[in-house]
Amino acid sequence: MANKIPRVAVREQDPKLRATNFEEVCYGYNEEEAQLEASRCLNCKNPRCVAACPVGINIPAFIERLTKGDNAGAAAVIAKDSSLPSICGRVCPQESQCEGSCILGIKGEPVAIGKLERYVGDWHLEHPESELLQAKESAHRVAVVGSGPSGLACASDLAKMGYDVTVFEALHELGGVLVYGIPEFRLPKQKIVAREIEKVCRLGVKFETDVVVGRTITVDALLDEEGFEAVFIGSGAGLPRFMGIEGENLNGVLSANEFLTRANLMHAYDEEYDTPIYVGRRVVVVGGGNVAMDAVRTAKRLGADAHIVYRRSEKELPARVEEVHHAKEEGIEFRMLTNPTRILGDEKGWVRAINCVQMELGEPDDSGRRSPVEVAGSDFELECDVVIMALGTSPNPLIASTTDALDTTRRGCIVADDEGRTSREGIFAGGDAVTGAATVILAMGAGRKAAAAIDEYIKSKQ
Amino acid sequence: MFEIVEKRELAAGIYLTRVKAPRIAHSAQPGQFVIVRADEKGERTPLTIADYDDAEGTVTLVTQAIGVSTRKITAKGVGDSLADVAGPLGRPSDFVNEPLEELRKRHLVFVGGGVGTAPVYPQVKWLAERGVEVDVIVGAKSKDMLIYKEEMAKVATNLYIATDDGSEGFHGLVTALLENLVTEQGKHYDGVVAIGPMIMMKFVTLTAKKLELPCTVSLNALMVDGTGMCGACRVTIAGKTKFTCVDGPEFNAYDVDFDEAMRRQAMYRAQEQHANEHAHKCNCF
Structure with a gap:
């Protein structure tokens, strides 16, 4: 039976090493690994994965091409519904979409659809001659x-x-x-x-x-x-959101957008580039989404002792499971059920600590998630010199x-x-x-x- | 790439750079700024617009070479190009949308300090072209550091000069001259617009308050993208956080927390100093 094969593990950069560089964490599948993983797919008659894909990629069809080593065919199937497979294979929250609904996931591990999509996308980038569609001329x-x-x-x-x-x-x-x-x-x-x-x-x-x-x-x-x-x-x-708490305009408080833009777009971590970045010794990132994970892992790579502060519990973290897992491997401290109440500055107006309160989960709110409630008298100070707000945008x-x-x-x-x-x-x-x-x-x-x-x-x- | 068509040194370390940027020249209005990146590795630096010419498709920038990025920008000459010029950014000055008949009834005085004199020019020019009387105070350390004097004289109803060392015009700070004009010389103004170093704008605001005149300032906060995305430029205005790039750069001066704004401007000073020293060592300039 195809589904007796365990999910093919994907090769990754060593956590200790990667926490000090900006090279890609995950190496992805090679052809052999991709074919083996593809062979696990049951090719369901009513594929739940397709229904769970926001763009409805014909997942069993592209995986079936892969089992035969037909990479070009697989690329053509994906191209009908997605124009960015190399990207989506890397950043989609597969666990709540395609992989989250895979039948194999009920008793064991789902097919690694994201990694297979990435494999196909990357193959396609290497083989642009397989481009099937050609542009036509138009006056419009x-x-x-x-x-x-x-x-x-x-x-x-x-x-x-x-x-x-x-x-x-x-x-x-x-x-x-x-x-x-x-x-x-x-x-x-x-x-x-x-x-x-x-x-x-x-x-x-x-x-x-x-x-x-x-x-x-x-x-x-x-x-x-x-x-x-x-x-x-x-x-x-x-526009990045802030919490509206005291001390948010102190030097050393910034939005995740600013921190990431300096690091990514402006290459601030590279001496060759002119844009400065301030990392400090201890960075607290407030939030639990993908942007929070990106910011905290970037801070870690820039040499900081990096912490996540999130007001709900780990189960509610909106970030991709893989990112949370990677962040932990890299030594990120997760402080769950913790909510900042104000940011404290030194006499020169620079961040010196963040004051937080402990939370516990109460009744479910509109989003269905149990809403956090303050634990009375649980205030504490967490020393830090940078606070990064990753709270979404307006x-x-x-x-x-x-x-x-x-x-x-x-x-x-x-x-x-x-x-x-x-x-x-x-x-x-x-x-x-x-x-x-x-x-x-x-x-x-x-x-x-x-x-x-x-x-x-x-x-x-x- | 944005080609440089004119380059002049206006005063020691202060340069005029006119670049081909037809889209910006077409859309620019008084009060707006641009973000400039000198080359592929450069920072995104916000610079005020000193002039724009739709017919020629050019935008004029005035830059003081004080850090790595501004030196990179000012090191470029005619025929060279700036990698990026994005804009016009920020909201135009409020008066742009006011009825002209109302504007003509008011007498504004503009205060430009140092390199901040340059962005005063398109505002005064715009008003003068529409028959609005405007007085201008230009301040500089000394006669040698004065910029835009001739240009300003052509568009201002009255132009007053103040130098710290008294080498030209009034001997003293722009704030003292402003006070002198109103209290000693009996000038009547309906409002003040100040553009210059943050510390100057803070003190012009205090003077305006004393003279009971409304005051507008144009803030030069730190920025990265300049389109509202990063929030580096946030300032406290009447107790609320605003983004200089999308809500400003001009604000009611009475509402600005200048001390916080000045502190935030110094956020990357240590890194900038390090970069400056590094740049000097390699004899780039």
Whole structure:
């Protein structure tokens, strides 16, 4: 029986060593390992994994190609539904999606779908000649705002349909959160992200960096003055949130976005680059999501004694299980059921400690998670010199406030239907700009749906 | 890449750099700034816009060479390029959206200190072009360090100079000159706009308060992306945290926590000093 084979372990960099460098943690499967792991798939008639995939990749079909050593075939199956397999294979929360619903997972371990997807994606990057789809010429122009997951997915789908697409990126480098947010050790920039973007370039998509849509040019000007027939807004999550507690503006308190942008986008850890970074001796990262894990593991690699402080219990950590596991292996201290109440500074206004209170789990809240309640009199001080807030983001008002009649929710997210249509004809949106901070795969899915809707819209006008 | 079409030294260590940036030149408004990266390894440095010309497609930047990044920027000459110029960022000055008839009834005085004189210029120019009377006080350490004097004289209704050493104009600080103009010379103003070093803006604010004049300042906080993403530029305004890059850079001066803003500006000073020493050792400049 196929399912008697244990899940093929994936090779990883030694935790002690990797806690001091920025090279990728996980080495991924080689061909032999991938084939063996693929052979565990039961090829279910009603594949629950496909239903659990936000973009509905035909998982059993691509795995079946792999068992036969048909890498190109596997890549073609994935390409129908996903444009960024090397990335999603690395950063998707598989345990709550495809792998979380795998039948094998009921009694044993699920098929390592993420690692197999990564294998196929990486193989495809190495073999670009297997490109099946060629761009066609078109006079119809579409503008895409943002070169993150949703923008890249939207742009590449539109290019494949034959549209003339220009992507506008606010920063100096392409990739959005893939470049400024997710660290090198989890998602290599040159080896993976740059090459995924090259793939999109080869489809004929044009890119313009240093264009802050809403400031450098408005969405309306793209439509009215620059001759674009439709605009897709995939501008990402937005402004970092803070707790609103005392001491948050002390020197040494920063958002995870700032810390990660300095380290990732600006290469602050590399002496060759000019951007400074302040790490300190002990870093406390507040939060429990992927961004918190990225920040704390980056701080560790930069030499700090790095701690996570999270107000719920470990079970509620929203981060990918693999990241939590890796973080622990690397020596990150996890302080669960701990909530900061204020940050204490020295006489010069620099962080010296964070005051926390112990929590216990009470009744479930709206999200179904048991909400933490303060334990009276449990205050304590945790000495540290850097506090990094990883508490999510609130929408950036830049585009909504400079685009006429573009509806937003009360929270400030752009309103768009399932296909990405906004309140304005010809303007589409998707990804974090619509949903608030979510995942790469959801953003990519939204970009692809919007591409289909844009195609339909432009055709309907003819 | 953004090509440099003009480069001049305005005073010792202060340079004018005019770059081809047609999109920014087309959209820029008074009060806004740009983020500049000199080369592939450079920092993203916020710089105020000193002028813009839509027809020529150029933006003028005035930079004081004080750190590694500003020296990299000012080391570039005509024909060289800056890797990145992104903007215009921040909200335009409030007056841009006010009815002209209202603006014409008011008499503002602008106070520019040191390199902060440069971003005062597009504001005064914009108002002057619309027939609004504006007085300008320009402050510098000495006559040699004065910048934008001729340009400012063309657009200001009255231009007053203050130098710390008295080598030109009023002998003393801009705050003393402002007070002198109002209390001794009987000038009537309806508001003050101050742009310069944080410490100068703090004291201009105190003077404005004393003279019971509304005051606006343009904050030069630390930034990374400049689009609202990182929060490095947060400042406390009337007890609330605001982001300089998206909520500012101009704020009601009375609401600004200047002491905190100055402390936060020094966040990376140790690293900057280290980088400066390192750069000197390798004789880059």
